[in-house]
Amino acid sequence: MKTEIIAVGTELLLGQIANTNARYLSEKLAEKGIDVYWHTVVGDNSERVAEAFRLALTRADLIILSGGLGPTADDLTKETVADVFGLVLEMDEAWEKELEHIFARLERKMTDNNYKQALIPRGARLLVNNHGTAPGIWLEHGGKIVVLLPGPPRELMPMFTEQVLQLLPERNGVILSRVLKIIGLGESAMEERIADLLANQTNPTIAPLAKHAEVHLRLTAKAATRGLAEVLLDATEFNLLQRLGEAVFARDEETMADKVASLLFKKMMTITVAESCTGGLLAHMLTNVSGSSAYFLQGQVVYSNRSKIELLGLQPELIEKYGAVSEEVARSMAENLRKRSASDLALAITGIAGPTGGNAEKPVGLVFIALAAAEGISCRKFNFIGNRETIKERAVMAALNMLRLYLAEING
C-alpha cells in the first residue's frame, strides 16, 4: 500500500515549525509494514491543497492529510477533500453535542465557526478527538483510503495510534529496523569493506548515515512476522560484524556513553577525566548515564595553564617546552590525574577547538588524547575538522572510543 502524507499549514512553509507529524506518522506506518513514498507540505490555500490531493490520488493508495481541520477561515482541508470527491458535508450530531458539552464546561460561548468542526463528508467515519475540538475523518472512496487528522501533534498522535492504526488493513508482514553504530572508520572506508552488501543486499536493506562523530548503518528487513524479520536482521548483523569488527560500538538506542558505562560496571573500574579543549563535555557524557557515580569519581576542566599546573601537578617546564597541546602534556595530565585521584583509569584531552588559537604547526582540530591505566599510558593524536562544537564532540567520542577499546580488550 503506497502512502502519501500531506501536511497543510503555512507555518510549515514559513519555517516556524518542522513537520514532526510526518516523521511520527511515517515511523508508525513503517512499523506496520506500510510504505510511505511521499511527504508533501502545502500552505492553507484551497487550490494548492486540492492540487496536492489530486496528485496523491494518482499515485498513492492511502493518503493522510494533517492540519486545516480547525474552526477558522484558514481551515479548509475537509472542505477541499469533500469538494474533490464531490461529497456533501453533513453535521455529525453526536460531535455537535460533544462540542456543546466542551464549550459549556469551559464556560465559553460556542460560535458558528465552531459548529463547522462537526461537519463531515457523507459516508465518512468520524475519529474522536480526545484532546481538542476538531475531530478526524476516515474516508474510503474510489478504492482509496483518505484520513484527515488535526494538526497539533498532541491531538494527531493519540488519534492516529488509538484509532487509525486499528482501522488500517493488516498487511501481511512487518518492516523492522536495526541501527549499528560505527566509529573510527570514515564513511567511505566503511563502505569499501561492505560494498558488495550495500550493492546487492535487498532484505534487509543497508543504509549508511554519517553523523558528526559516528556512522550509522540502518538495516531494514521486511518479513511475514516479527520473528522472521529478526532472523534476517541477525544474519546481516553477523555478516557486518565480521567485516567491521570492533568499529561497531553499539546498536539502536545505545550510545557510546552507555556502552562505556556498561563496560566500566562490568569490569568494576573507576575513572577520572582531565579536559582542556573539550571543556567538560567528556565528564558530561560519562555522567549522563544513571548510576555513573559508581565509576565516575571526578573531572577536571583545566582550561588555563595555571590550572593544569596547580590541579594536576604538571611541570611548568613541560608546558613551556612542548606546548599545552602536545603528546607529552596529554600523557602527563593522564598519569598525574590517575595517581592523584587513585582511580583505576584516567583520560586526558588537550587540543585546539578553535576557531582561534591554531597555527601552521598546530592547527585548529589538533587533539591529543591519553589514557592512563595501571599497566601504562597510551596516547593518540587526532586532526579533527569542523567548527568548535563539532571538534569538541569528535574529540570526546574519540576519547570514549579509546576507553571502550581498552575495556573490551582487558580480561576480567
Added chain:
Amino acid sequence: MKTEIIAVGTELLLGQIANTNARYLSEKLAEKGIDVYWHTVVGDNSERVAEAFRLALTRADLIILSGGLGPTADDLTKETVADVFGLVLEMDEAWEKELEHIFARLERKMTDNNYKQALIPRGARLLVNNHGTAPGIWLEHGGKIVVLLPGPPRELMPMFTEQVLQLLPERNGVILSRVLKIIGLGESAMEERIADLLANQTNPTIAPLAKHAEVHLRLTAKAATRGLAEVLLDATEFNLLQRLGEAVFARDEETMADKVASLLFKKMMTITVAESCTGGLLAHMLTNVSGSSAYFLQGQVVYSNRSKIELLGLQPELIEKYGAVSEEVARSMAENLRKRSASDLALAITGIAGPTGGNAEKPVGLVFIALAAAEGISCRKFNFIGNRETIKERAVMAALNMLRLYLAEING
C-alpha cells in the same frame, strides 16, 4: 519567486528523522521575502527523485534539493538532476584537490567513490562545503534556479547562509522574525502578563513556544522593506520587555552561554565552577563560546564525596551533617573554590539528577546552586521536574541565569 524544497532521503520517509532542513531553509527564505509554496520528500530512488524534480520545474522558479550528494551508491540527486536537464558531469579539479587534501590530513585512503563527489554538472557553480566532503551546486538552467545542498544539517545550514543567500535575487517585501528568549517565568505566567498582545496583535504576530529550560516568543512581521519590518519588531519588543523585564535573557541566535560570556568579557571577570549532579555540563556550556579561556579558569566535576573533600577542601562533618545535597554544601563548594582558584566568581551546583537517589525529604530534581563573589555568597534552591538529562539542563540554565542576573546588576 515561487520556491519548492525537495528533500531526498529514505530515512525521512521511514520517520527516522524529521525534515529540519526544510524548516531551516524556509525560515531563511521567508526572511528574504521569498515564498516557499511546497515541501516535498522522496526516497533515495532516482525515478521518484526525477518525477518530483520534473513536477517542481512545472510550478516553481527556485528549486532547492537537499540530500543525496555523498559518496555512496544511494546518493543520486546530482546525477538525476543532470540527467533531467541533459547535462554531463565534469570533474571540478579544485574540489578534487581539496578532497585529496582533506583525506591526506585525516590520514585516510581516498577511494574512487569519494572522487564522485567532485563531479558537477557542466555550467554549474560549485558551493564549497566547509564542514564535509560533498560540495553543493548552484545551477541556472531554462529560466530556473536549482540548488543542491548536502543532507547533514551542519553542512547544509552554513552553506546556505554563507553562499546561497548571497546569490539569490532581492525581493520586494520581507517577512522578518525575531525570537525573544525567556527564563524564570512559566509559560502560563508569561502568557498572563501579555495575554492582550497575544490575542490582538497581528503584525508582528507573537507565538510562544516552550522549550526545556526556557520559553521562546517568536515575533513575525511583514513589511515592504527590511527596515520597516525591523521597526515593527522593535516596537513590539519594547512592549514585551516592559511586561517581562529581566526574564528576557537573549534574542535570536544568542544563547544563555553567549549572553553570560559577553557580560563576563565586559566586566573582565573570571569564573570557576564546581559541579556535582550536572557532571560537567555547566563547564561545557561556558566553554562552548569561542575565546572562553579569557574568563573560564577551571572546572571541577566533584561527583564523589571524597572528591568534594579533596578537591574543594569541604569539611567531611558538613557533608555528614547536612548531606551532599544541601544549601550548606553548595555554599561551601562555591566559597572554597573561589578562594582556591583565585577567580572573581565561583558557581557551584549540587543536586539529585535521578532517576535514582531521591527520597521524600530530598526528591529527584532538588538542586542547590551557589554563586560566590567578593561581596558574599548567594544560594538558591530549585525543584526541577523531568528526566535525568532535562534536570541537568534545567539546573545548568538556572545557574547561568543566576550568573547573568548578578553580572547585569553590578556596576562597572
